[in-house]
Amino acid sequence: MANINFFQGQTDLLELIQTKDSGSIRNEHIIEIQKRIMEFFNIKNIHFLFGSGTSCNAIPNMKGLHSEVDGIIATVGGKLLDEFKSISERIENEYNLEEILGILYSNRIYLENYKRYEDELKTCNDLIKIIEDIIFSKINVDLKSKVSKEVLETYQNFYNKLALRNKDLSRLNIFTTNNDLFNETALDSLNIHYINGFGGGINKFFNPALFNYTFSKRMDTSIEKFEPVENMVNLYKIHGSVNWIEDNSNSNTFFKIREVSFPEKLEESERNILIYPTPTKQNKSLGSPYVELFREFQKKLLEPHSILFVVGYSFSDEHVNNIIYQALATNSTMNLVVLNDVEHSGISKINDNRIFRIWETLEEEEWKAGEEPIHFFKSIVDKLLPNIDANKNQDKTLKDFIEFYNENLSKK
Secondary structure, eight states: OOEEEEEETTEETTHHHHTSOOTTHHHHHHHHHHHHHHHHTTSSEEEEEEOGGGGTTTSOOHHHHHHHHHHHHHHHOHHHHHHHHHHHHHSSSTTOHHHHHHHHHHHHHHHTTOGGGHHHHHHHHHHHHHHHHHHHHHHSOOTTSHHHHHHHHHHHHHHHHHSBOOTTSOOEEEEEOOOSSHHHHHHHHTTOEEEOSEEESSSEEEOGGGGGOOOEEEEETTTTEEEEOSBEEEEEETTOOTTEEEOOOOTTOSOOEEEOSOGGGOOHHHHTTBOOSOTTGGGOTTSTTHHHHHHHHHHHHTSSSEEEEEESOOSOOHHHHHHHHHHHHHOTTEEEEEESOOTTSGGGGOOOTTEEEEEEEOOHHHHHTTOOOTTSHHHIIIIISOOHHHHHHHHHHHHHHHHHHHHHHHHO
């Protein structure tokens, strides 16, 4: 039988409901979670952190990517296989390709300084190329395929529900470790404005100052009065993107990162300079654009009255985790809602009433029947998240009714 879990710190918020003898216990649990999430959306600053789980099944998760790499390297064998297995066995999460790439990049920098290690350097470079090529091919998916359309529809439903926040509240901030283009494609298809740090016309170069900008509309042609547009989203791809490349052609920009429209058309040589999902490429853990993106992540979480929803992220990236932990330690008005099964991660052991965890365990028969846990992205969007625009329409209807009632009352 499915089991929904909803914890605040170490307190089970569904414990009392679980004592009821009811066949509809799951629905009662979902209603209880919906009520609490609705309350969360009254908080001024709303942030989301997306992990690889939000783009499954169109794109393999980290374990799936590792399996693809392992299969290719196994067919080659020899030093490549030995080195890959050696690194995988030495890290905490053997399936974390990002950490494996980070080790390889660091090792390459070391080996390049010693000519006697030419064979080792070749093995290192060959491994990097295999991993990067697989990441590129698996992330750069056909968005017109059946499974991609299903994932894209979930993203579209997400933004349809949440993008139209009240203009008096801050814009929706989306931070993602994913490198795919589902967010951008969904936002474009819905005509929702978004800022992702790239500005320009034909050639869009990275400029972090853009995150401090907003779109405004003029309220009156006769006076200088403006208000922010409502459908605006800030998108931060903190691990880079499949359509970002290094470009030194523009000497008049401080940041040499360019956004391209059609990554699938990149030549082989251009793919080698693609920014892959690790902030340690070419020893750039403190370089652009990662330092600016992580700084924005940290800055947003330190804003008073903030809430961070974590979806599809397993807390496997210590760099990201540390920023979240620092924000919890520093910002007493921050709340964290983790919609994922993270029972084996450090976040599950913290007894802090500002941390909420929501997940569901299913029996094998339920998985086979095609059921999805409540913490899967599609279930979150369809069953848990409120429709902010609908709520706004309800408020307008109520306001119109009150005005109509008052007018008729005054006539009497």
